[in-house]
Amino acid sequence: MTTTEQAPPVDAGLRRGVMGGAELGAQAIANIAPSAVLAFTAAAIFVQAGNGTLLSLLLAMVVILCVGWCITVFARRNASAGSIYTYVSKSLGPTAAYLAGVALIVGCWGVTAGSLGGAVSYAADLLHGFGVPATAVIGYIVLTVVLGGITTFFTIRGIQISARVSFVLEILSLVIILTLFITALAVIGPKAWDPAQFSLEGVPFQGVAAGMVLGVLGFAGFSSADALGHEARNPYKAIPRAIMWSVIGVGVIYLFGAYAQIAVLGDGLAQAANPLQAISDKTGMPAWFTSVLLFGVAASFAAVCIAALNVLGRIVYVMGKEGVVHESLGRTHGTHLTPHRVLLACGTLSVVVNIALLLADVHPMDIVVLLDTYGVYGYMVAYAMVSFACAVYVRRQGLPRTLVTVCATVAVLAMAYIFFANVWPVPAFPLNLLPYLFLLTMLAGIAWFLHVRKVRPEVLDRIGKTDTELLGGI
Helix, strand or coil: CCHHHCCCCCCCCCCCCCECHHHHHHHHHHHHCHHHHHHHHHHHHHHHHHHHHHHHHHHHHHHHHHHHHHHHHHHCCCCCCCHHHHHHHHHHHHHHHHHHHHHHHHHHHHHHHHHHHHHHHHHHHHHHHCCCCCCCHHHHHHHHHHHHHHHHHHHHHCHHHHHHHHHHHHHHHHHHHHHHHHHHHHHHHHHHCCHHHHCCCCCCHHHHHHHHHHHHHCCCCCCHHHHHCCCECCHHHHHHHHHHHHHHHHHHHHHHHHHHHHHHHHHHHHHCCCHHHHHHHHHCCCCHHHHHHHHHHHHHHHHHHHHHHHHHHHHHHHHHHHCCCCHHHHCCCCCCCCCHHHHHHHHHHHHHHHHHHHHCCCCHHHHHHHHHHHHHHHHHHHHHHHHHHHHHHHHHHCCCCHHHHHHHHHHHHHHHHHHHHHHCCCCCCCHHHHHHHHHHHHHHHHHHHHHHHHHCHHHHHCCCCCCCCCCCCC
8 A cells, every 4th residue: 555545535634735935934923932941941040151141042053953854954955844853764763753752752742742841830819910810720620721821722723823822822922021111211311231241251151151051952853844845845955944033933932032131030030030120120111011021921931832833743743654663643624634533632632641630739830841841852863963974875866965964963962961961970760761751752762663663664655755746645
């Protein structure tokens, strides 16, 4: 049986060519969630890097651009819903592609589930400000079900509407936060100029390296537009542009946001439990702005849920089409033409895991840390693999390779360092368990792959064959 025969005749596949460059960029930006990152990452980097915070973020952006360049080399020649999973197959073969795919699935699901916790936390605080008792366990659980259901619904409803909703939420959040930063800088007047941030004098370079780890993690999910190869118009040009320009745009926002927070709070940024609220208080923003700020960050986390779930659904969809997972997961909704079964299953799993952690007395923001960290391990492995795969690919294809080789080397070494920095020194409980949980997940995936290879060896020949020009029904 050929790959195109696996899906029933009623399955027309994903909706072809409905997204333009702006919508692809929206998907990429929403998946990065710069607003949620601005709320915490700059302060965490400042603790380690001090006035080297901007340098940490700039180096992190360079690393991500290197990974992005490797991904765009593939994206210019291969349009698929399989993302990194499909790209790795082009040079490293089906086994490596499968491992990269599983790692990327872990990354997408971890960020989806973790961001749900963030949305719940800020939504609960927002409701609490209006007198609604939503910050107890019962309130958190109700919000988890409601927000998890809403975000899953939008992904099933269609890629255009879900991308637009996530983008609008993220833009609203960014406008709110950037308004706060600009107002704060205007209020402090001449003191807003902080030349120390551009001087390397006294900067702890080991702290800069450690801060760079957090900076890179702040871009996790940046390549999400590459999973929309079938649904994009002119994907070979639009997707590479969306990936690279989203990194540059978000990077500039990170640099400005970090500069503003340090300029306004100074050394107090290191002790600020909630930097955005601390800036709001110091600036003298009206009381109602706190509610606006809470809404903005909650919206940003919700946008991540939608964007990451979109990518996750399409990767598993491709695996279902190719027979790597059950073929029922390779079918789309009869009306909306989205991989609804995958989206519903993964969205439900996110809700269930969040509820289980809440019942175990884990605060929603601690859920963000736990599940996002788990997901980041997957992203780092996937990014390292696709970068290495690109270096091999250009050599085999006889393509220009100098820039790719440099980018791949930087990317692989950086991902290896980041992975190591997250496991050593050994973090405190329960973060110390996450590397083992990630390893167990990968081993479970490998066990399934070995089973498929033994029972259905013909599946290996299908992996990576989902280019939109070659496979009908995708």
